[in-house]
Amino acid sequence: MKNRTNASVKKHYEQGHKYTSRQTEEDAVFDSYEWSHYEVLEIGCGEGTLAKRIYDTGAAIFASDYVDYDWDKTKRGPIYLLGSYKEILGHYDVVVMQGVLEHMDDPKETLEYIRDNFQPDTIISSSPCWFNPRGIVLQTLYQLFDLPITLADLHYISPKDMELEGYKLTWKTVDHDWASGQKMIDDLENRLPKVLENVEADVEKLLHWLKQVPQQGLGATIIYYLEKI
Numbered sequence: 001m002k003n004r005t006n007a008s009v010k011k012h013y014e015q016g017h018k019y020t021s022r023q024t025e026e027d028a029v030f031d032s033y034e035w036s037h038y039e040v041l042e043i044g045c046g047e048g049t050l051a052k053r054i055y056d057t058g059a060a061i062f063a064s065d066y067v068d069y070d071w072d073k074t075k076r077g078p079i080y081l082l083g084s085y086k087e088i089l090g091h092y093d094v095v096v097m098q099g100v101l102e103h104m105d106d107p108k109e110t111l112e113y114i115r116d117n118f119q120p121d122t123i124i125s126s127s128p129c130w131f132n133p134r135g136i137v138l139q140t141l142y143q144l145f146d147l148p149i150t151l152a153d154l155h156y157i158s159p160k161d162m163e164l165e166g167y168k169l170t171w172k173t174v175d176h177d178w179a180s181g182q183k184m185i186d187d188l189e190n191r192l193p194k195v196l197e198n199v200e201a202d203v204e205k206l207l208h209w210l211k212q213v214p215q216q217g218l219g220a221t222i223i224y225y226l227e228k229i
């Protein structure tokens, strides 16, 4: 990931790159908050499916992305803002980011920027979780050999990275079948041959062994909650 930046990630999404389906993640993020009473800013809203659900609760939602997803602004729905989050003004009760922080040049700086400029009581942010069988296999390939285990991530975020002065951090994980179950096997069957394209490796042997791993541990997606102290 040496030459990747947040600007190069933009080109990646503009070229129509489809990110992995995030339905379980979206359901978990949506279900974990009483949105209806609040003014919400979503950063990196993508096609806007989470924003639409938040809008339908009666919340005031501003959904932003630096890529134009051709949002249908003729229908009643979220207010869409095209541009990087640094172009947005105002204060919001809640800032939500789903699968976005790992694409920033400096996630810590982004969290501090959100705190200092939008002054939210709550920040909700989800990212891939790497502390499970799927994560350990992929991180071993990345940490030891710098192999391209993902296409658009600039960082592999952990709870330590999410600590923010003035806020209390809690987190939970979801997507357990993607961390060490059938969805993990399906994902790695697709991903590993590409990751190991230029390496002589017996991928089938590893996959065969991974199929024996009992389901366990943390899920493949982690949702962080930062509450102002």
Ligand SMILES: C[S@@+](CC[C@H](N)C(=O)[O-])C[C@H]1O[C@@H](n2cnc3c(N)ncnc32)[C@H](O)[C@@H]1O
Pocket (backbone or CB within 6 Å): 006, 009, 010, 013, 019, 022, 043, 044, 045, 046, 047, 064, 065, 066, 067, 083, 084, 085, 097, 098, 099, 100, 103, 104
């Ligand atoms: C993995 S996609 C997730 C999209 C959506 N949140 C979802 O879960 O379906 C990451 C999104 O973050 C957006 N993004 C990345 N950096 C951004 C920035 N600096 N400002 C605004 N959006 C950004 C990308 O354009 C992309 O739509």
